[in-house]
Amino acid sequence: MNVPAALSWVLVFAGLWSVIAWVPFLLQVWKDPRSKDDKGNMTSYLTTRFMLITTSMILGIATLVIGFRLLAG
Template sequence: MTLLAVLLFLNAAFNAVVWPQFYKRVAKDPRARDENGKATPFLTVHVVLIAIALALALASVIAGIAALAGAF
């Protein structure tokens, strides 16, 4: 159970560190906004992917806590 929890916490930490930094780069990319400043599909798709990754990070933390508590 401890190994499972450690892996889940490492996964959550990786996602919490990497994806917000990736968002900063995507948001600055010229493809992120059109000439009127409106978000393009490029930005929208990446925001959705980042949101999913961060939701999975939260799920990993919750599952890691459950693993430590012996729920698995």
């Protein structure tokens, strides 16, 4: 497939942004008092946000890989 380099770079930057932007949010959610109950078990707050963040990061990594592979030809 012949894709212009500029579009490939857009995919690379979008992938990097997705991975970099979600890490601080994950750390913030992990430290949030709503993340654990009185016994120290994970709450639905943590589980829901963890799934959202990890899914977004996996899609970001996939986008990043696709962008690099298109640049490589």
